[in-house]
Amino acid sequence: MVNQNRILSLFCFAGILTAVAVIADEPAAQKSLEQFNSLIGEWRGIGQPRRGSNAGAWKQTGKWVWDFSNDGVALQYEVTDGQLEHTGRLTFDPETSLYLLDMTTPDEQTRKYQGDLVNDKLTLETSPDAEGTAHRITLTLLNENRTLVLHEQKEASQQRFFRVAEIGYTRAGVRLAKPGGGQPECIVTGGAGTIEVTYKGKTYYVCCSGCKQAFEDDPEGIIAEALKRRNQQQSKDN
Incomplete structure (x- = not known):
């Protein structure tokens, strides 16, 4: 009985330490995500497969909000009429100092990206899938009212990423x-x-x-x- 109580106490202590660690990480995660405060709100976007060309271009809208649910602090976004993305949840992992993005596509595929922020550019990549295809997103914060999101892809036989399309976002309405x-x-x-x-x-x-x-x-x-x-x-x- 003594050993059982000791084991139970150890499990409880480990649980408390885990909870404390999670709580301690939340301020660090929020502070890192606050660098993207300019994204909060509604946006109008134009997607272009080819830079400077309207061939195959489309219009879409997006909305970013903060989320403080039990899953931890995050930035969430939802896209309407998009061809490459539908929803996303951006978080920050203080242990690895990496940003993590869970994204769903219009055809309900899910992708997990990770990367870091350098000079106002957030570059996120997926691991290669079963076919060896990897995806990359580069989010560039131009200013309070303009943001670029570049989607790229690399097949197993390719050495570098190639452009899929870029979405140029303009803030909807006046700040x-x-x-x-x-x-x-x-x-x-x-x-x-x-x-x-x-x-x-x-x-x-x-x-x-x-x-x-x-x-x-x-x-x-x-x-x-x-x-x-x-x-x-x-x-x-x-």
């Missing part, structure tokens, strides 16, 4: 606020605050439905974290 400059800031992520929320008679701003839900679930925790983030930034500035 209501930008980070900094005294304009509204999302209290959850520090991005552009475009949606009003209230707590105890005071107005705050969030950037998307995901952040709105996170604020409503734990307003005091979110406010405390935002204050901590602001104080840290002020300390750096001084």
Whole structure:
């Protein structure tokens, strides 16, 4: 009985350590994903198989939101009328310092990408599938209102990736606020605050439905974290 209790205690202790590690990783993951705050919102896109040519081109729309579900913090997007992608979930793994993308295609295929961000370009690749085909996505953040997503593919017999198509995105509508400059800031992520929320008679701003839900679930925790983030930034500035 003593040995059984000891084993049970070890399992419980291991479970606690795992839970603590997951919680500790969440701030690091969110901070890395906050570099993509400019993606939050709705976009209009034009896909071009060939650069500068309208042959085979198509139009699509996309929407990015924050997700703070039990699966961990992530950026989620959904594409309408797309030919290459339908949904995606972007996360960050602090242990490997890699971004991970789980994507579904319009024909319901699933792909898992991983990669890193260098000079405002996020390059993600899949491992070769059963036929030896690998896929690559390069997401380039041009500015608050323009983003490029390049899709490439490499067959087993090929040495390098070749272009499939590039989607040029333009933000739908006018940006209501930008980070900094005294304009509204999302209290959850520090991005552009475009949606009003209230707590105890005071107005705050969030950037998307995901952040709105996170604020409503734990307003005091979110406010405390935002204050901590602001104080840290002020300390750096001084």
